[in-house]
Amino acid sequence: MQTLHRVRADHPHSTPRLRLVDEKRGVATGPCGNMLIVSDDLAQGIGSSVVSDSVVVAAGEEWVADLNDPGPAGHEAQAKLHHLILRATRHQVWRLRDQVVAASAGELEDLAQQAASDAMVAVLGKLETFEGRSKFSTWVFKFGVFHAGVAVRRQAWRYREVTLPDTLDPVDLGAAPEAHAQGSDLARAVRRAIAEDLTPHQRKIALALLVEEVPIDVLAERLDTNRNALYKTLHDARRRLRESLMASGHLDQPAQGSAS
Amino acid sequence: MNTNGHDLPQTLLDKLLLDTSPYLSCDECFERLDRYAERVVADPQHADLPMQVHLNACGACAEEAETLIDLLSGRG
Numbered sequence A: 001m002q003t004l005h006r007v008r009a010d011h012p013h014s015t016p017r018l019r020l021v022d023e024k025r026g027v028a029t030g031p032c033g034n035m036l037i038v039s040d041d042l043a044q045g046i047g048s049s050v051v052s053d054s055v056v057v058a059a060g061e062e063w064v065a066d067l068n069d070p071g072p073a074g075h076e077a078q079a080k081l082h083h084l085i086l087r088a089t090r091h092q093v094w095r096l097r098d099q100v101v102a103a104s105a106g107e108l109e110d111l112a113q114q115a116a117s118d119a120m121v122a123v124l125g126k127l128e129t130f131e132g133r134s135k136f137s138t139w140v141f142k143f144g145v146f147h148a149g150v151a152v153r154r155q156a157w158r159y160r161e162v163t164l165p166d167t168l169d170p171v172d173l174g175a176a177p178e179a180h181a182q183g184s185d186l187a188r189a190v191r192r193a194i195a196e197d198l199t200p201h202q203r204k205i206a207l208a209l210l211v212e213e214v215p216i217d218v219l220a221e222r223l224d225t226n227r228n229a230l231y232k233t234l235h236d237a238r239r240r241l242r243e244s245l246m247a248s249g250h251l252d253q254p255a256q257g258s259a260s
Numbered sequence B: 001m002n003t004n005g006h007d008l009p010q011t012l013l014d015k016l017l018l019d020t021s022p023y024l025s026c027d028e029c030f031e032r033l034d035r036y037a038e039r040v041v042a043d044p045q046h047a048d049l050p051m052q053v054h055l056n057a058c059g060a061c062a063e064e065a066e067t068l069i070d071l072l073s074g075r076g
């Protein structure tokens, strides 16, 4: 069993990413096949506004164009942006407050404010990646919600050790008795598959996330990795377990045509 | 509780054996989340299999989706 202590690592959502944008004015196809509108005429046709060569916003959100303005208009736009972000971080902190039961109202507000600062940096760093596929406010909210969630989970686990079990056996499965499968063949086969068919890394990650219930971004911080990498490991581990159990006849084969 | 050494909580079995295909990464989920949330708010029956599979399998992303939908629904 490995024990991990808290280390700080930036999440990929916090770092600016390159953008693939067709520089030509007109209509270009975005990375997901959605239409990216970069023409004034077209934008006006759908009730949106073009605020730069590549940013389209909904009616009422034209202030976004001022965000990079060094003057008073820029300050006003940034204040509007911060207001939107803070609305999102406060809402998320409030929704997740049960995870930090010991926190006072002031501490919850501090968490919301700090998350808003982090989200503000992320949003301003990624402004060029906004493609107008949603309202700008919705796009902004998701950064606020993300950073607030990370902040709450980090706070909740701040003083908790994270253990990486090597096997299922020593884990405290202290759930309600009625929730237990009664020593079924399936449970036996799952234990065997975890022990024999998963790699040591897959086993540790799957058990930490699903048995110890360590939040994925907390585990990512402690392991100096990211949410993506852990989710992929878990996805691969689950697939291996299912394949093993299908091979042993404990699980039905999936319907033909389903992807993996 | 775990008397015979083999029984496992059904909820844990379900989580371990969850089929998370088609695969969608957390970053891709985040990329799509704003548009997805707007569509769900406009139509609660809106179907997006990769997003729904991911949100059913990833607690952190699901938490974010719920809050964003909440905000867009005027509850924030």
Ligand SMILES: [Zn+2]
Binding pocket: A231, B025, B026, B029, B054, B058, B060, B061, B062
């Ligand atoms: Zn995720």
